[in-house]
Amino acid sequence: MMTKDQYIESLRKLHLNLYSFGKKVENVVDNPIVRPSLNSFAATYELAEDPQYEDLMTATSNLTGKKVNRFTHLHQSTDDLIKKVKMQRLLGQKTAACFQRCVGMDAANAVYSTTFETDEACGTKYHENFVKFWTDVQNNDWGVDGAMTDVKGDRGLSPSKQADPDLFLHVVERTADGVYVTGAKAHQTGYLNSHYVLVMPTISMREGDEDYAISFACPTDAEGITLILGRQSCDTRKTEEYNDIDVGNKVYGGHEVLVIFDRVFIPNDMIFLNGETQFAGMMVERFAGYHRQSYGGCKVGVGDVLIGATALAGEMAGSAKASHVKDKLIEMTHLNETLYCCGIACSSQGTKTKSGNYLIDLLLANVCKQNVTRFPYEIARLAQDLAGGIMVTQPSEADYRNPATHDYIEKYLKGVASVPTEDRMRLLRLIENMTMGTAAVGYLPESMHGAGSPQAQRIMIARQSNMEMKKELAKKIARIG
Numbered sequence: 001m002m003t004k005d006q007y008i009e010s011l012r013k014l015h016l017n018l019y020s021f022g023k024k025v026e027n028v029v030d031n032p033i034v035r036p037s038l039n040s041f042a043a044t045y046e047l048a049e050d051p052q053y054e055d056l057m058t059a060t061s062n063l064t065g066k067k068v069n070r071f072t073h074l075h076q077s078t079d080d081l082i083k084k085v086k087m088q089r090l091l092g093q094k095t096a097a098c099f100q101r102c103v104g105m106d107a108a109n110a111v112y113s114t115t116f117e118t119d120e121a122c123g124t125k126y127h128e129n130f131v132k133f134w135t136d137v138q139n140n141d142w143g144v145d146g147a148m149t150d151v152k153g154d155r156g157l158s159p160s161k162q163a164d165p166d167l168f169l170h171v172v173e174r175t176a177d178g179v180y181v182t183g184a185k186a187h188q189t190g191y192l193n194s195h196y197v198l199v200m201p202t203i204s205m206r207e208g209d210e211d212y213a214i215s216f217a218c219p220t221d222a223e224g225i226t227l228i229l230g231r232q233s234c235d236t237r238k239t240e241e242y243n244d245i246d247v248g249n250k251v252y253g254g255h256e257v258l259v260i261f262d263r264v265f266i267p268n269d270m271i272f273l274n275g276e277t278q279f280a281g282m283m284v285e286r287f288a289g290y291h292r293q294s295y296g297g298c299k300v301g302v303g304d305v306l307i308g309a310t311a312l313a314g315e316m317a318g319s320a321k322a323s324h325v326k327d328k329l330i331e332m333t334h335l336n337e338t339l340y341c342c343g344i345a346c347s348s349q350g351t352k353t354k355s356g357n358y359l360i361d362l363l364l365a366n367v368c369k370q371n372v373t374r375f376p377y378e379i380a381r382l383a384q385d386l387a388g389g390i391m392v393t394q395p396s397e398a399d400y401r402n403p404a405t406h407d408y409i410e411k412y413l414k415g416v417a418s419v420p421t422e423d424r425m426r427l428l429r430l431i432e433n434m435t436m437g438t439a440a441v442g443y444l445p446e447s448m449h450g451a452g453s454p455q456a457q458r459i460m461i462a463r464q465s466n467m468e469m470k471k472e473l474a475k476k477i478a479r480i481g
């Protein structure tokens, strides 16, 4: 396994073709906007080095028998699925941000089982390809970005019916050695901190969509890939002269990238699905299921930090003993732990796939994510309620450091006399960061849309609800028929 420092040095060897704020980024690793996200990703390496977290952060590979980072592990039991969620909660608590490495783990587990079943039905060699690739990932402890979401163009049309054929990533040329692909993947979390990208189709495919039913892996800096960094609310605070207090979370963050593939060559042995439209849906459903489970871990860990920050804000303002403050903290905890219950439940009810790895209970994972589309918003609303308006009206750090205004701020932003004003300012900026700044991207809209928007879960819940069985139960009790 790589140490945190080895990981960071390994990223310096990548030649990512990244654009941000109208310019090509020459040094991605030290870029001030990107760097906090790298620090979060690096925490997945750092904690794996810490003996006290060995059981959660590492596992024994079923491919090699060696110790691997759990973020590269193929789950071998329901215990592995539960440990995954616990690991994600831990990382959320340590970073208060998206640490990004889960998408690769979730993609790997979905591709591993889907390739096995595709080969069984179609006589292909995708599972062998994937096992070879993933053995390299585990042995090198690479970071992998799992890429699913296409830009999708007209939502009313299937991939092959779009006015622009590139709105879903697809094969544009086939040769004896491989394929060329063109298209784009949106919202790519952690791409810049990853060594490889593992691409999957974005929706179930029909006959006629063969060129779009494609899954493969390639290096993140492969020829033909262009990256454009997404903007986050308050992101340029990271580049200001005084960039300590106002950023809210100085060390950690997340990022999202638009990834454009322009005739990228994929050799045959890195292809995991190529035209078998009937298996695109399985891959999508399993990846989405794993990532919907993931949110019952990571968002809960981030929620722990926000709840703690809110409790501290009350203490700093002298309102901690008020009964409504205590009750709101109880409500936040109740909501947060409900999400955790869902993450643990869908893990504990997991089952073995034909390939041997474990899949979460899909109904419960979708219920988990459906709750995640709501509860973090309510937790954030309560955090803003208790933080008070000063969270959004307090002066800048630059004014706090200016001798002309420092003493006034020191005096008039004071809450409880024993608490330094600067501590209160820092804490309020953290709540701002998590509920409306850079980290809110990960905690709120990503809770809504990440791993699929709410309606996607409702479709899955409907499909898995076993309504006929429920109707039969009612009929029997009512003595009908």
Ligand code: SF4
Pocket (backbone or CB within 6 Å): 088, 097, 098, 099, 100, 101, 102, 103, 189, 291, 294, 295, 298, 299, 442, 446, 450
């Ligand atoms: Fe991991 Fe959560 Fe970020 Fe997804 S949103 S990559 S589960 S930390």
Ligand code: FE
Pocket (backbone or CB within 6 Å): 189, 446, 450, 451
């Ligand atoms: Fe996500």
